Amino acid sequence: xxxxxxxxxxxxxQEGDNSIINCAYSNSASxxxxxxxxxxxxxxxxxxxxxxxxxxxxxxxxxxxxxxxxKHLSLQIxxxxxxxxxxxxxxxxxxxxxxxxxxxxxxxxxx
Amino acid sequence: xxxxxxKPSRDICQRGTxxxxxxxxxxxxxxxxxxxQQPGQSLTxxxxxxxxxxxxxxxxxxxxxxxxxxxxxxxxxxxxxxxSPEDSSIYLCSVVLGTATYxxxxxxxxxxxxx
Numbered sequence: 001x002x003x004x005x006x007x008x009x010x011x012x013x014q015e016g017d018n019s020i021i022n023c024a025y026s027n028s029a030s031x032x033x034x035x036x037x038x039x040x041x042x043x044x045x046x047x048x049x050x051x052x053x054x055x056x057x058x059x060x061x062x063x064x065x066x067x068x069x070x071k072h073l074s075l076q077i078x079x080x081x082x083x084x085x086x087x088x089x090x091x092x093x094x095x096x097x098x099x100x101x102x103x104x105x106x107x108x109x110x111x
Numbered sequence: 112x113x114x115x116x117x118k119p120s121r122d123i124c125q126r127g128t129x130x131x132x133x134x135x136x137x138x139x140x141x142x143x144x145x146x147x148q149q150p151g152q153s154l155t156x157x158x159x160x161x162x163x164x165x166x167x168x169x170x171x172x173x174x175x176x177x178x179x180x181x182x183x184x185x186x187x188x189x190x191x192x193x194x195s196p197e198d199s200s201i202y203l204c205s206v207v208l209g210t211a212t213y214x215x216x217x218x219x220x221x222x223x224x225x226x
Binding site for chain 1: 112115142144152153154155156159169203205207213214215216217218219220
């Protein structure tokens with residue numbers, strides 16, 4: 001079946017360093033991808049999205065890269081801050097609005 | 112984005128009872144969805160809440176267990192029926208605001224514990 005998975009369940013980085021969170025997806029028909037941040041006790045917060053006709057999109061301190069050849073998605077966070085500590089989810093969709101979520105990666109930022 | 116609220120924020124229910132969760136959005140939205148997030152896990156789509164008609168359920172979820180209403184473009188309810196401890200989860204509603212984008216925003220969630 002379809003699946004979206006993450007390579008690492010936990011990522012620990014030093015404050016100020018860059019973070020890279022990876023995600024693999026299996027449905028080649030997916031054409032829309034979103035990264036979410038979920039803090040404890042809260043709902044997922046939209047970070048950034050990308051359509052399949054792009055391979056890179058930048059936001060404030062975040063960049064999403066899409067490699068359709070190998071069905072890989074990554075989220076890069078520049079100058080990671082303690083407030084970035086959370087669980088990060090990738091999600092995919094194929095023009096239906098319905099999202100399939102990956103497992104989630106916990107980002108821990110060390111001061 | 113939109114302001115999405117859910118009620119209740121948390122509840123503790125006895126097995127065999129039901130809980131109805133409300134989702135209210137501060138603007139009209141095109142799509143509304145309900146997800147479940149079991150403890151320590153990712154999100155799984157339960158159903159698409161269709162305005163004025165029956166919800167569309169994903170595999171493994173049925174209307175008798177998870178009846179959904181969406182009477183208008185800003186409000187939806189999810190009922191979790193005949194509760195068992197396995198239903199202990201966070202239940203989240205999400206919305207897609209327009210037709211030109213699939214950006215999807217989530218409510219704060221309802222944490223359900225079944226004893």
